[in-house]
Amino acid sequence: MKRILSYLLVIFAVSISKLNAQSQNVKITVGSSEFIATLENNPTSAAFVQLLPLTINMSELGGVEKYFYFPSGTTLPTNATNPGTIQTGDLTLYGNNCLVLFYxxxxTSVSYTKIGKINNVTGLTAALGSGSVSVSYELLDPTMGVSDLDVKNNLFQVTPNPATENFRVTGSDFTSLSLLDMNGKVLLQSKENKVDTSNIPAGVYFIKIDADKHSTVSKKVIIKSK
Structure with missing residues (x-):
């Protein structure tokens, strides 16, 4: 009986551990684009979660980050270290009251406290743009095995990619698309799923796809010269 009870306690502990790990996922919404960030397992992230849901206006700095100072009296625990290199999608705390999202x-030689990191940064730079921007943070349901964002992204494909003369977006419920450069500037909009790229300079671009039932999906496309 004791062995069975011990076994059940172990199973319960493992289940709770998995649930806690799953709960540390945050949906970050910028306009109609959504991103999923996995949070660090530390006191700073735990304190950040207590502030959610949160919608803030983040300011631009240096063409690399968006930042927001929490109101006076709101501080988070710190354990700042110098990461050496900042990665696109890093979500950090500068000092004890400045939230920073890097794109x-x-x-870097500056020290930050890690909060989390965006899992798939495709479209992040375009979504954030070059100025101040409203960003929402929301804790995801811990029972979700796969995020809705991942499902939506898998519904659409861009072919060929890289593209030289044209590309086509395939997927259900397509309504329109926008082609953006790395700075978030809209280069063209179309209700057709096939786009002529012959007059577009070679480079990396983002496609925002509008769909009837799935909001907006971001995809990256590489355009090459002939």
Missing amino acids: QTFP
Whole structure:
């Protein structure tokens, strides 16, 4: 009987551990684009979760980050270290009251406390743009095995990619698309799922796909010269 009870306690502990790990996922919404970030297992992230849901206006700094100072009296625990290199999608705390979301990768000598990291940064730079932007943070349901965002992204494909003369977006419920450069500037909009790229300079671009039932999905496309 004791062995069975011990076994059940172990199973219960493992289940709780998995649930806690799953609960540390945050949906970050910028306009109609959504991103999923996995949080660090530390006191700073735990304190950040207590502030959610949260919608804030984040300011631009240096073409690499968006930042927001919490109101006076709101501080988070710190354990700042110098990461050496900032990665696109890093969500950090500067000092004890400044939330920072990075959208570029670069070396740094500044120390930050880690909060989390966006899992798939495709479309992040375009979504954040070059100025101040409203960003929402929301804790995801811990029972979700796969995020709705992942499901939506898998509903659409861009082919060929890289593209030289044109590309086509395939998927159900397609209504329109926008092609954006790396700075978030809209280059063209179309209700057709096939786009002529012959006059577009070579480079990396983002496609925002509007769909009837799935809001907006972001995809990356590489355009090459002939």
